[in-house]
Amino acid sequence: MNGDSSRRQRLLLMTANVGSLFEEGQRLQEPWLDVISKRILSEDADLSVIHMQETGGKRYVECSGQVPVLIEKLADRISGTYPLCRAFLDLNYTSPAYTALGSIFFVHKHALSLVEQFDFARKQFVPLPTANSVEIRADGLDNESLAVKRKFPKHFWPAIKWGRKGYLHTRWIVDGKVLDLINVHLFHDESNLALIHENPSLYSSNRKRALDFVINECVLDNDDDSSIHRFIFGDLNFRLDSKTFLNRLTEEAEPHPMEDLTTHGSQDLLKDGIAFRNDINQTENLRRTVSAIEFRREDGESNENCVLRIGRKVFDYENPYKLQTMWETYLQDDKEVDNFPELYEMPITFPPTYPWSEDPLDSGVFMKTRAPAWCDRVLMNKTAYESMEVETSVYESIGRHTCMGDHKPVALAISLL
The missing domain is CATH 3.60.10.10 (Endonuclease/exonuclease/phosphatase)
Structure with missing residues (x-):
């Protein structure tokens, strides 16, 4: 042709x-x-x-x-x-x-x-x-x-x-x-x-x-x-990018695992609001014990202080409208x-x-x-x-x-x- x-x-x-x-x-x-x-x-x-x-x-x-x-x-x-x-x-x-x-x-x-x-x-x-x-x-x-x-x-x-x-x-x-x-x-x-x-x-x-x-x-x-x-x-x-994006959303909040991790010695997994570790045994334990992680404002225990809740298939941000309007900001992630x-x-x-x-x-x-x-x-x-x-x-x-x-x-x- x-x-x-x-x-x-x-x-x-x-x-x-x-x-x-x-x-x-x-x-x-x-x-x-x-x-x-x-x-x-x-x-x-x-x-x-x-x-x-x-x-x-x-x-x-x-x-x-x-x-x-x-x-x-x-x-x-x-x-x-x-x-x-x-x-x-x-x-x-x-x-x-x-x-x-x-x-x-x-x-x-x-x-x-x-x-x-x-x-x-x-x-x-x-x-x-x-x-x-x-x-x-x-x-x-x-x-x-x-x-x-x-x-x-x-x-x-x-x-x-x-x-x-x-x-x-x-x-x-x-x-x-x-x-x-x-x-x-x-x-x-x-x-x-x-x-x-x-x-x-x-x-x-x-x-x-x-x-x-x-x-x-x-x-x-x-x-x-x-x-x-x-x-x-x-x-x-x-x-x-999970680290930069989540830190952007939760810069004034602290992570709170929804299950007790102390028995597995895993408190050190949470750093800078987000956890990273490659230890297979530890992550297997976490997979069994952590059902969700909440990012709460400092000293906040009530639902009103929860900025973001993350579960296996849950991503619940306190201001969902902001997620839709601020997308140009997190496009860099x-x-x-x-x-x-x-x-x-x-x-x-x-x-x-x-x-x-x-x-x-x-x-x-x-x-x-x-x-x-x-x-x-x-x-x-x-x-x-x-x-x-x-x-x-x-x-x-x-x-x-x-x-x-x-x-x-x-x-x-x-x-x-």
Whole structure:
């Protein structure tokens, strides 16, 4: 395919953890479809992409059947402008390689002849259908030639008995520009307490190992990295630096473990408001004895003096409204992306994407389960970053004032020079 080198290729790349959408009442699906379809139509990009994580939600056995229907509804809403939809959905929850990932691609009517997809088996790009079509590929995805899906190896996180984290890789060419589009779902923080009384890099280290694995796996033989525009976008589960963030919130408070630690000789674990220790035996004892830690104002014993309460799945700050309005202050605690100096990102100018309330009547607040974080990201390699037309690039969260589930989708709209 020979493209016009002077033409700018417009891309809309979105990532959305959709686990909250799939439930018996399906109450969030219509608002989600409305916001996403309007965003796609407003951009008018050559190629619009949605990387989904947690398709089917927590009740995937009962709800996985809702996923193709959701995609068909979205395709129907935008079919006048985007007549071609191709989706790769990992819905086989009985497979040991199940990831619950979904990658959906919409091709603009003016770009049908400009877009081809890479066939990994044939090792060549192949044309797309030129007629209107909605292709949903959900069967046999483990052997799909147009996409590579992998679940992370078990040894990456041996403590988890069963997980569905992994990646889904597709490669495209749009008017002469080669695009690697990699859907990634990295490991989450299983316990808030682990970030206080265990190694604070426990989870981030595993995320780094997993993402390094993805980057390495997606480089094919004979690839010239300088000619491939590689985009990695998904629920990367990046979290704030626990020490700097918690000290910011609790600078006038002292930590109080909710259980007696003296019998284990562990009082020395609490330092500067936050505890760090790598002693395995001690942390095992703590895991059994500490149910929560409260940061209280000095000499405060009552609930009114509690600034912050942290439990395994509890993060209850005294002023939740402040968490939503002061996000620019603690954005500087978002440091995990620095573990990947070979990847680039547009400046973040939007509030944390997680954990928003899943209640449509109360969707403008964070849930009291986790610390706020920019989990959902769009990263890219140097080739892609240096090919962007900066003046027309937009990096944003979507559905700020709509209940989209516990994650706000994130979009990057760019033109490639």
